[in-house]
Amino acid sequence: MNSKWQRKLGSKLLFYIPLALTLAFVLVPFLWAISTSLKREADVLSGTVRYIPSPATFENFIHVWNDNNFSQYFLNSVFVSVVSVVAITVLSVLNGYAMSRFKFKGKGAFMLVLLATQMMPVILFVIPLFLIFKNLGMINTPYALILFYIVLQVPFNTILMRGFISSTPKEIDEAAMVDGAGRLRIIFAIIMPIVLPGIVATSAFAFIGVWNEFLVAFSFITTPDQFTIPIGLKFMVGEFSVQYASLAAGSIIGLIPPVLLFMFIQRYLVEGLGGAVKG
Amino acid sequence: MELSQSTGGKRMTVKSKLSRKKTGDRWFPYLLIAPTVLLIAGLLVFPIFRVFDLSVQSYDFTRLQKAGYIGLENFRNIFTKDDMFYSSLWITVKWVLIEVVLQLVFGLIVALLLNQAFRLRGLVRSMVLVPWAVSGVLTTMLWSLMFNQHIGVINDILMKLGLISEPVAWLANIHTVFGSVVVAELWRGIPFFAITLLAALQTIPHEVYESCEVDGAGSVKKLFFITLPFLKESIVFATLLRAIWEFNSIDMIFTMTNGGPMDMTTTLPIYMMKTSILEGNYGYGSAIGVVTFAFLMIFVVLYLRLNRSGGMQDE
Numbered sequence: 021m022n023s024k025w026q027r028k029l030g031s032k033l034l035f036y037i038p039l040a041l042t043l044a045f046v047l048v049p050f051l052w053a054i055s056t057s058l059k060r061e062a063d064v065l066s067g068t069v070r071y072i073p074s075p076a077t078f079e080n081f082i083h084v085w086n087d088n089n090f091s092q093y094f095l096n097s098v099f100v101s102v103v104s105v106v107a108i109t110v111l112s113v114l115n116g117y118a119m120s121r122f123k124f125k126g127k128g129a130f131m132l133v134l135l136a137t138q139m140m141p142v143i144l145f146v147i148p149l150f151l152i153f154k155n156l157g158m159i160n161t162p163y164a165l166i167l168f169y170i171v172l173q174v175p176f177n178t179i180l181m182r183g184f185i186s187s188t189p190k191e192i193d194e195a196a197m198v199d200g201a202g203r204l205r206i207i208f209a210i211i212m213p214i215v216l217p218g219i220v221a222t223s224a225f226a227f228i229g230v231w232n233e234f235l236v237a238f239s240f241i242t243t244p245d246q247f248t249i250p251i252g253l254k255f256m257v258g259e260f261s262v263q264y265a266s267l268a269a270g271s272i273i274g275l276i277p278p279v280l281l282f283m284f285i286q287r288y289l290v291e292g293l294g295g296a297v298k299g
Numbered sequence: 300m301e302l303s304q305s306t307g308g309k310r311m312t313v314k315s316k317l318s319r320k321k322t323g324d325r326w327f328p329y330l331l332i333a334p335t336v337l338l339i340a341g342l343l344v345f346p347i348f349r350v351f352d353l354s355v356q357s358y359d360f361t362r363l364q365k366a367g368y369i370g371l372e373n374f375r376n377i378f379t380k381d382d383m384f385y386s387s388l389w390i391t392v393k394w395v396l397i398e399v400v401l402q403l404v405f406g407l408i409v410a411l412l413l414n415q416a417f418r419l420r421g422l423v424r425s426m427v428l429v430p431w432a433v434s435g436v437l438t439t440m441l442w443s444l445m446f447n448q449h450i451g452v453i454n455d456i457l458m459k460l461g462l463i464s465e466p467v468a469w470l471a472n473i474h475t476v477f478g479s480v481v482v483a484e485l486w487r488g489i490p491f492f493a494i495t496l497l498a499a500l501q502t503i504p505h506e507v508y509e510s511c512e513v514d515g516a517g518s519v520k521k522l523f524f525i526t527l528p529f530l531k532e533s534i535v536f537a538t539l540l541r542a543i544w545e546f547n548s549i550d551m552i553f554t555m556t557n558g559g560p561m562d563m564t565t566t567l568p569i570y571m572m573k574t575s576i577l578e579g580n581y582g583y584g585s586a587i588g589v590v591t592f593a594f595l596m597i598f599v600v601l602y603l604r605l606n607r608s609g610g611m612q613d614e
Binding site for chain 2: 031035038039042043045046047048049050052053056064065067069071111114115117118121122124126127130132133135136137138139140141142143144145146147148149150151152167168170171174175178203228231232233234235239250253254257264267268270271274275278279281282283286287289290291
């Protein structure tokens, strides 16, 4: 009786201790950044490491938003992300529909190209595109970023979208056709509403990718008024005197949109990937 | 009689309507994928050819008077004179191996934990997986605050535990910098494996475990004889994909260390970026790109092979 109870306790510990360690590993960086962002700059550098900010202040957020130009970076990031994501979503739905409903010559090759794009190092494209965009006068404009982000994100989103559309019955399309609906109307008025959860998940997925992108933005954007948030943060560190509390506040501002979106789509994402992995 | 005729007539119109649509369907899928194909051709395929073209040129912004085609000289220099190339290649290989193996092991453990039924599972799941949504630059910022010699929590904890006697400059010390970046990247990479493997775990039917329990198998046996074989495909898929991503990853290491100190964290993509984008030597940078490309093709061929035989099949 006693040994059975001990075994049960043992297996509980074997579960909860690793889980607690995992949670700690994940959460401590967030908590440390939040704590730092709420301290006064002088308290951060005082030499003694304090865990709870006292006094706690929001002045870093106000400072970084106004004086470090984060409001501008934030708006730039929002503009680039929203325009890219709308285009990515529409293209992925069109591709996904083509892949799931039709057999056509070159379909296999198209799939291969989509997969292959996921494996190329982005830096390889950055070199020639930098020269091309420079000739076109598109360096230091958000449009260079938007164009490139679309082409980088569409392939994976197409693969996810194909999975979602394949799980809707083909009979729906046929019934709508009998009623006289054209293919485009079927896609936008019938299929899209049905797979809306999938669309939300893939767009959020694309948004996170675009919002976080660093290398392309770092290479194509050199004027501060066009910086996106990752580039703005990178240059905050580049200067020789780093304002840590402001840096922490800026990081948290940059974290909020993708983290909130992720919390929202996490369940769909696990399901969607389950579908994608299984085909 | 009349009734059957009318239904017959209706069936005819349905059929003809469908077949009329179907003939239009011959070109329709091409119309759907056309914008994507054009974008890929213009922004990915054409630039690749341009990289190959640039790689056989001397195209250096600081020495433009010497511009022109120079044959394979860039490549000769890479393989015979360039110690930096070999060191960055070695660092890349080390980086990919360590990251992928550790992410796989810990990702599998986390996926198994999160697949259990427990209270507040939904909340814990979103918390544990959330670093996946955090960019390389932001990961860098969070961990730089922790690794910082003066204000960092890591030194404070280690000193209170008595493990170190004085603060360590984790990112400025050539002995600790690589390990520090590895830990930060694990933070971001483990959730990717956890998400992928969790997705796969959820497709294992319950009955398999139940029948195994009837036969008296313990949890270790269940792990090795049911779970892992079931996960095999997903593990191979995720590992290969991640190896390619880690090979290419640049944002984390670059923003955390700028490739330093003393190039201890300069990987091939970082070397490529420094040579071309930062120093303006597009010809030599492109040649490094072509060599990198060749290495990656090994992964790509492997991936596509595995992909054919299972996983994401085309229906």
